[in-house]
Amino acid sequence: MSAVLFDMDGVLVDSEDYWVQFEREEILPAAVPDDDVDLAELSGMNYRDIYDYLEAEYGTAITREEFVERFTEAAEEIYTERVALLDGTRDLLERLDERDVPTAVVSSSPHDWIGMVLERFDLEDEFDHVISADDIEAASKPAPDVFEYAAGEVGVPAEECVVVEDSENGIEAAARAGTYVVAYRIDAHGDIDRSPADAVVDAPDGIRETILKLTD
CATH class of the missing domain: 1.10.150 (DNA polymerase; domain 1)
Known part of the structure; x- marks a missing residue:
């Protein structure tokens, strides 16, 4: 990936x-x-x-x-x-930067909400791209539009992108875009359909280990 x-x-x-x-x-x-x-x-x-x-x-x-x-x-x-930053996030981003793997935030939230998070946790310079669904006139998740757009922005074919998602609509959108989908299981979403995902993880360290293995 x-x-x-x-x-x-x-x-x-x-x-x-x-x-x-x-x-x-x-x-x-x-x-x-x-x-x-x-x-x-x-x-x-x-x-x-x-x-x-x-x-x-x-x-x-x-x-x-x-x-x-x-x-x-x-x-x-x-x-x-x-909110709190998920454990291991900063380390994961640093490891991906060392490998020259481009990263992006791809969110349905508007840019000012994303900006609040990036500023609070001093992450403004940690991502190569910050993409909001507001950037494009397209259907919201579960439509694949925002992930197809994001792949174009990072300059990588969708099938070579890993997407980390937690919601049912987000998982479906990423799968429909043709990306490799890592579903993060959280209690807030309960027993949703994660079957479109390529991998399902249950903890932040699972995200880190899976992503590092896929980008090795």
Whole structure:
């Protein structure tokens, strides 16, 4: 494998537990109070696309503006006050840099959210590319668009890229793009379908060991 593409939420930082709590306890009761929405339907999607999805599938009880404002406020608190960097991430990035393996953050989050994480953990110079789904006019995960775009940005064919993902939609998107998919199993997502992945790991050291082996 010639390049490594990292999702952000759940893969670089342990934010998914906080997002699941926010969505389950605050945003979904406000947006779709009369429906029981499976969070797996929304995982990995851009938050603006989540509103469109909820509006189309269920109908929403709040405006897009209120929905966006609630997400924006939650993001600032989660990324600047709560999250922790996954163990071994910095060492893994240093090892990949030593091997001249290009790396990228590929996230459905907007650039300012990604920037909060990179600044907080002093990672601004650790990735060769930072790619948000907002960079392209394309379908959100599970569509493969953002990973196809990312492969083009790093200059490596998709089939030579490793993607580390944790969400069902993200795993499917990376698989559909033709990349080698490493699924990181976290409790926040429960028993989702990880069958499209090429490998499944259960701990941060599993990510590190798998990636280093694939790029050796």
